[in-house]
Amino acid sequence: MKPDKIKKLIMMIIPAAVLVALSAYLLQGDVWTFWTWYLLALVLGVAAMPLTGRLFRRFDDKGWIFSKVTAIAITGFLTWFLVTVKILKFTAVTCVAVTVICTVLSILLYRKEQKDGFECIPFAHLDLVYAEELLFFAFFLMWTYFAGFHPAAYGTEKFMDYGFMEAMMRSKTLPATDLWYSEGKINYYYGGQYFAVFLTKLSGTKVELTYNLMRTFVAGLAFIMPFSLVHQMVKDRLGRNISGWKKKLPSVTGFLAGIAVSVAGNMHYVVYACVIPWIQKLKGEEVSSYWFPDATRYIGFNPDVADKTIHEFPCYSFVLGDLHAHVVDIMFVLLILALLYAWMKKVRTTKITLENTEKKEFWRRQLLMPQLLAAAALLGMFHWTNYWDFVIYYTVTCGVILIMNIIGQEGKVKWILAVTAAQAAEILILATLIILPFTMQFDSSNMVQGIALAQHHSLPHQLLVLWGLPTILTVLFIISLLVEKLKVAENRSLYRLLKSVTLPDLFAVVMGLCAIGLVLIPELVYVRDIYENGNARANTMFKLTYQAYIMFGMTMIYAIFRLLIIGKNKILKALAVIGLILFVWTCGYFGNSVHAWFGEVWKTSEYKGLNATAFLETDFSEDVGGIKWLKENVKDVEVVLEANGDSYSEYERVSAMTGLPTIMGWYVHEWLWRGDLADINAKIADVENIYTSTDEAHVKSLLEEYDISYIFVGSCERKKYGAQLNNDMLKSMGEVVYQDDEWQTYIVKVK
Known part of the structure; x- marks a missing residue:
């Protein structure tokens, strides 16, 4: 081996060795469980690459990071399905057996791909894969270390989350008996806690530790999955022939997108923890204190009115430590967003119209698109992991399908509507069928009591504080795009306009518009439930804006990149710089909340461990x-x-x-x-x-x-x-x- 290659290899090994050593030092005795989960995710991801590589064949990394979640979704869901229909018992042996069978099938698929000349492993981009693994390990480690300063499954709704896990750990059937209603089964969205238990049984680890490890695992994925998706979007927008400092842009923007989704706060922190106290200090007034949950309990609380709402976001969830349905589902919703972008890339490069395809073949190809079938399976799973996400992402999926069919069917209304309706119906039917073992046993009549017009509305300045930054950046990006494209006369039809927009731009617009819509819906209507008295909009706003935050995080960073690097308008560039500064400022929420909840995390001697039940002593x-x-x-x-x-x-x-x-x-x-x-x-x-x-x-x-x-x-x-x-x-x-x-x-x- 040549000296320069040896030097490069050593330089690659050093950061990995440092991270492994650091994990052993920081996590102490918990490191074995941490390593077990990391290696399990790595092995599962590699095993699923023959499938994931096909789904993401147009990604540089071929979906390497998404393969981890794909594998967990397939093996976990298949195990659950077989247990729920009473074919198998829910044991560690069952979890391992199903996973091994899936791995064998994946190996057979890999051999077929080798014969067909398809390579599912991204050998041409191993540097990117290595960087993704290092970043995932680092963020997984960071959150796991923090969790060890406040590991107790006690407070807020942790008794419920941990109790669900314990109930499933000892149950041989699913759904498990309701730990708080011994005459019935669990009648709630327990899929999130199920996946935590599935991985616990599969890895042979202890639930006392994996309660915390599951939430830190998701937190690590919540960084690296947006990184991978936005990295690819920026790479696609810049094109293949980039050089100089621009070669770093996909990684920089991907990194910022990961931060935006998993670490950043919102402008509430900037205004109420920084600006207002600074003004009060200048005036010689008493400085207001700041408690990090304030950023999630603002509308209805300040000022105090009979319209208490909730508007949480991932960083708050990861700090607080509840293992709720919407938290675990983060990794699955990021997977479906990536699948939609992968499908858009496939459709954009594959022309399927009746002019160039026989009718039977046309419909076969339209209805058997792997990315849409995978999305349908995930959407069905959302009924069980977090039903709100089914409604939200089915709508997002249908929106993407409509837009791509306008382009793919070249503006022909009849075929646009026919193909869109057929694909939307196919997805809905498949999603409904695969989750029947859950929906046939689940009674949601008390959780959803109809839809009503909103009687209360957020104050304009409250919406501006919470959502102004990403909304303004998204709107500026869309306006600049429209101005750019509509200058050309031939782009003034919807079909030609959409066709003229590059794919990453188009996907960012879709995510941004969906996020804005999710913020506005609770101002118009809400889902009625038992919390009508004083908290009518709370759950609707909570579940919708949580997903808005995730999509806004990626859209906002992409919009800044687009306006600042590719755009030519100096005013928009200046606004993008201001937006970037404000975004970085919101990241101060992370430090504030970590210190408030976990304490002095720089003192390793204060680390308590991951045992969620140690507080009992x-x-x-x-x-x-x-x-x-x-x-x-x-x-x-x-x-x-x-x-x-x-x-x-x-x-x-x-x-x-x-x-x-x-x-x-x-x-x-x-x-x-x-x-x-x-x-x-x-x-x-x-x-x-x-x-x-x-x-x-x-x-x-x-x-x-x-x-x-x-x-x-x-x-x-x-x-x-x-x-x-x-x-x-x-x-x-x-x-x-x-x-x-x-x-x-x-x-x-x-x-």
Whole structure:
């Protein structure tokens, strides 16, 4: 090997070696689980490249990063499907077996591709692949290290998220028994937590660690997937024959896009954490404090009105640590956006019209496009991971299809409408069919009670603070594009206008317009649910604007690149520079929130580890022994009675930490999932009767009715029932299998 090649190889190895060593130093004993997950994702991604390489054949990296998520989606969904239709049991063996079979099929596909002369591995762009792997590892490591400073699955809705995982870890069937409603199955979008459990079983790791690892894994992907997509868009816009400093632009813009989606905040931080305190300081006034959740609770809270809303974004989610449906789904929505761009590239380079194709072949090719079929599968999966994303991205998909058919069918209205309708119907039908095992068991009637006109509206300055920066940059980009294209007389028909726009420009416009639409919809209508009183628009605004933020992040960075580098108007260039400065300023939210939530992360001695249940030792010292006893000794799904309580409270700590179902859990959550308040209130009364009644026969009948195996008496039970707690009666119902004499906590195994 020549000296220059040896030097280059060494220079490539050094950053990887540094990152590996740094991970061992920072994560300490948790590093083995971290490495296991990283290597698992790497192996799965490589195994899926024969398929992913075809889907993204026109990407420089052939979808290398997207292959990780593609593999997880295929193996995880197939396992879930086979378990849900009762063909297989949900065990680690099943997860491994399905993954191995999928890998074998992928190898067979690879051999076929080799015979056909198709290369699915991006050998010509290994430098890009290597850079992507380094960046993914770095951001995955960064978020994992931060998580170790605040690992507790306690607070906000973490009991629900962690409890879902524990329930599925011990269940051999899906959906698992609802840990807070022992007479029913989980009736919610549990797909996100399922994928966390699937990867936990597949990797042989512990759920106590992977609760946090899953959210940091998604956070790493939330950086690198936008990087890859926008890198390709910029590369396509610049063309292949670029030289000098412009060769760095795809990587720089991709990096900024990854930051915009996963790390940046919004202008609320700039205005309320920086500008206003600075003005107050100049005036000699008391300086306002800033708490990072304020950026997500602004409309309805400042000023305080009866229109409380939610407008979260990924960085806030990654810091807070809830493993919600919309958080895990980030990696899947980024995959579908990339698939749509890959499909647009395919359509733009492949002319399929009736003039050059027989009718039967025409429809076969229109309806069997791999990217659209893959998108249909993902959209179907969204019913189960986060239903709102199905509605949002089905609309986005149909919009992309319509635009590309206007171009592909050369402006012929009849065929534009026919092909668009056929493809939209095909996607809807496929998406509906593949998810039937979930939808046939799922009751959403209480979660969606119709659509209503918005009675409240955001103040103009609030919309400007939250969405002004990306909206203004998007609008400036679109206007500049229209002015540029409409100067040419022949572009004044819609078909010619769209055809004249380069593909990355067109995709950025689609994402930008969709994002603007998602911001505006809650100002017009909202989905009615149980939160009508004072929070009517909250959930609608939350779910729609979360996706708007993701699409805005990529569009905004692309728009800055377009206006600043390719555009010629000096005013627009100046505005793009201002936009870039403001964007960089919003990234200060990351530092503010990390310090506020995780503390002094530069002190490695403060690292607590990833164990999501370690907080039990300090916060629930009275109960921790009993909870550990249940986890160690109860392997099946058996009902454990504990006191019920309000949502977001310390109640249900036993069911949440063990996954063992109880009669009734968090009140508002079960109200949302079940809708039957009479039934919920009756069960609450039954729980109280078991703990406090002096009627032995009645208590026994209730224990039998609910098939209760264990009765837990600890801190929450003593707090709720006080002197009414009938300890003697409870102990007479069976055998005391655990007792803590210091705290008076005990567990009774019912006869």
